Amino acid sequence: MQKLAAEFVVAADACDRMQKESCQDADALLFRKFASQRTVKKGNRGGAQGHYAVAPSGELLASSSSANPQILVEMMKAGLAKWATLPREKRLLPEAPDPTAAESWRRAEKLYPKDGLALRVVARDRKRERWPDSNLDFAWFRKDEARSLLPAEPKKGDQHDVPQGLVHRLAQFHLVDNVHALNYTTFPTKAIEKARITTTVVQVEGDLVSVSFEGETRTSIEGSKKIGYAPKLLGRAKYNVKDQKFVSFELVAVGMRWGLGNCNQRHNPDPALMGIVFTIAGDSPAERLPPAFVSRYSW
Amino acid sequence: MTFLRCSILILAFALPAAAADEFQEGKLTEANYAKWRDHVLPRNWELSYRKIPWRSSYWEAVIEAQEADKPILLWSMNGHPLCNT
Numbered sequence: 001m002q003k004l005a006a007e008f009v010v011a012a013d014a015c016d017r018m019q020k021e022s023c024q025d026a027d028a029l030l031f032r033k034f035a036s037q038r039t040v041k042k043g044n045r046g047g048a049q050g051h052y053a054v055a056p057s058g059e060l061l062a063s064s065s066s067a068n069p070q071i072l073v074e075m076m077k078a079g080l081a082k083w084a085t086l087p088r089e090k091r092l093l094p095e096a097p098d099p100t101a102a103e104s105w106r107r108a109e110k111l112y113p114k115d116g117l118a119l120r121v122v123a124r125d126r127k128r129e130r131w132p133d134s135n136l137d138f139a140w141f142r143k144d145e146a147r148s149l150l151p152a153e154p155k156k157g158d159q160h161d162v163p164q165g166l167v168h169r170l171a172q173f174h175l176v177d178n179v180h181a182l183n184y185t186t187f188p189t190k191a192i193e194k195a196r197i198t199t200t201v202v203q204v205e206g207d208l209v210s211v212s213f214e215g216e217t218r219t220s221i222e223g224s225k226k227i228g229y230a231p232k233l234l235g236r237a238k239y240n241v242k243d244q245k246f247v248s249f250e251l252v253a254v255g256m257r258w259g260l261g262n263c264n265q266r267h268n269p270d271p272a273l274m275g276i277v278f279t280i281a282g283d284s285p286a287e288r289l290p291p292a293f294v295s296r297y298s299w
Numbered sequence: 300m301t302f303l304r305c306s307i308l309i310l311a312f313a314l315p316a317a318a319a320d321e322f323q324e325g326k327l328t329e330a331n332y333a334k335w336r337d338h339v340l341p342r343n344w345e346l347s348y349r350k351i352p353w354r355s356s357y358w359e360a361v362i363e364a365q366e367a368d369k370p371i372l373l374w375s376m377n378g379h380p381l382c383n384t
Contacts, residue, residue, distance in 0.1 A: 008372035011360030012353045014384075015375040027358040031375075052337065053372040056365040076372060083370045092365055104356045124339040134341060137383040182378035183382040252336050254327035263377070273325055275339040285355040292383040 004076045008053065012286075019048040026101045034060035042288070053079025055091045062291065065089040081265045108290035111299055117146035117246050120281040123179045126273035133285065135178045138291045139170065139279055142299070146246060150239055154201045154209045162197040162215070171217040173293040175229050175276060177257050183264035185227060186293055187219040197233060207242040213251055221259070229274065231255030251278040353381060 017030040019021055035048040036061040050065035051072055064071050094268070112118065114179035117140070124134040141149075151160035172187045197215030204210075213235035220228035236253035257273040281287040291297075306317075327335055354360045362372045380383035 002351075005372060007329045007370070009360045009364040009367065009369050010351055010372045010374075011357050012355065012374040012376075012380040013357040014377065014379040016377050018357070018375075027356070027361065030361065031357060047377060049376045050374075051372075052375065056371065057371075061370055065310075079370060079372070088368075091370075092368065095363075097358065097361050097365055099362055102356065106356060122339055122341060133381060134339070134345070136341075136381075151356065178383060201338060203302050231313040234327055234329065234332050250336065252332060252339070253329060254335050256325065262354055275335050277336055279340070284349075284350055286353055286381040289355055289379055289382045293360075297353050 001073055001076075004073065004080070007080055009087060009223065013047045013197040018132070018218075025105050027105070030058040032066060033058040034048045034063075038063040038065075051075060053083070055083065055086060056097075057091055057093050058085060059086065059090055070113055080221070087112045107208050108294050109288065111140065111290065111294060111297075112288050113140050113142045113146075115250065116143040117141040117149075118281040119173065119249065119251075119278040121278050121289065121291075123177070123259045123274060125179050126275065131155075132180060135181070137174065137287060139177065139278060140294065140297070143244065144222055146158055146278065147244060149237075150199055150209060151201065154204060154211070154239075154241070156201055156204055160201075162199060162213075167195040167197050167215070167217065169297065170197075171219050173291065173296055174278075175219065175231060175253055176228075177216055177259075177261055177266060177274060178264055178292075179274060180265035181263060182292060183266075184262035185264070186296065187221065187222075188219060191219045191221050191228075192217070193220055194230075202236075207240050209239045209241055209246070210236070211239065212236050216255075217253075226269075227259030229255060229257040231274075231276065232262065235278070250277065253277075300379070349381070355381060 004249060018028040019035060034054045050063060052063045053061040055061060061082040062075045064075040070258055080137060082242060119139040121137045122134055122141050145166055146168065148163050151158045168189065171192050171256040176183050193219045198212055200212045202210045202212050213233060215233040216231065218230040231253035233253045234256055237249040238247045240247050254273065255277040256271045259269050260266045354363065355375055360373065365369045374380050376384040
């Protein structure tokens with residue numbers, strides 16, 4: 001498959017915005033051109049979701065909506081075969097696409113805290129019900145926010161309360177049930193019943209401060225739909241005070257979740273254990289994608 | 300059955316059971332912290348799709364493909380396929 005993939009420029013992107021008829025962004029106009037031509041006989045994942053082989057002009061070469069790798073391989077082969085038959089004017093756009101056009105719809109990516117802390121957030125059930133059984137998001141902290149996870153002048157044994165605003169942000173937008181799919185149900189402030197994290201300085205060695213985290217949160221939406229999560233949190237991290245950067249970071253949340261969500265493919269509302277782990281993200285483009293709810297960060 | 304064989308059998312069965320109980324008690328503790336962390340974090344095979352050099356936006360791919368005169372392979376989902384889908 002990798003050999004086949006090398007014949008393409010490979011991209012992954014969300015279609016939520018692009019598939020909306022009202023969206024007039026340049027990429028969306030092109031996307032809808034080929035997405036509307038697609039015919040899916042079986043396995044449609046809904047909307048315009050799936051795999052596409054397309055020409056830069058927006059000409060559809062082949063498509064599939066199946067998660068089966070063999071079907072994807074066949075689709076790629078069919079796409080390349082059609083590509084080989086297209087004349088240049090059908091393959092390419094009449095004019096080079098404008099790179100600056102994307103600035104209007106990729107604003108969130110510019111918020112990436114390159115001198116702060118970017119964490120990878122993975123959620124998984126204790127009991128594996130069905131695949132996919134884990135999901136990935138990111139959590140961002142600006143430089144000053146990252147620094148505020150530690151006491152101002154850390155000394156061994158010091159204890160420090162992580163600022164409430166940051167713990168609330170974690171509880172509202174990151175300690176959520178997205179195990180099976182993106183969950184549009186986040187927790188409003190009034191749903192927060194508990195939210196605290198205490199940092200303890202374990203060791204100071206030169207510029208390196210080792211800390212541990214301990215805390216708990218409980219968020220609960222009442223009413224006709226009862227949804228909540230009540231994890232205990234533990235973690236450890238190392239912070240270089242000279243470089244003002246975390247060099248390692250782990251925060252583990254484990255507790256009962258209950259209720260369903262919005263679009264998150266959770267079908268059983270019964271309380272069950274769910275774990276969420278925060279670790280330092282990498283720096284490839286795929287690791288710099290914005291958190292799902294970064295627009296709610298008040299940045 | 301000798302005492303030794305018996306002990307080994309008891310150990311073989313009792314140890315995993317004790318570990319499982321500790322894991323399922325529902326409370327995160329220093330004792331089960333690493334176990335929970337390792338359970339939640341993805342295995343290497345689960346991350347293999349991230350080794351593909353995905354451009355993280357369709358438009359970025361259009362620009363590159365137009366310049367290189369190459370077709371685009373696009374994976375598109377509600378929510379970004381490379382993070383929260």
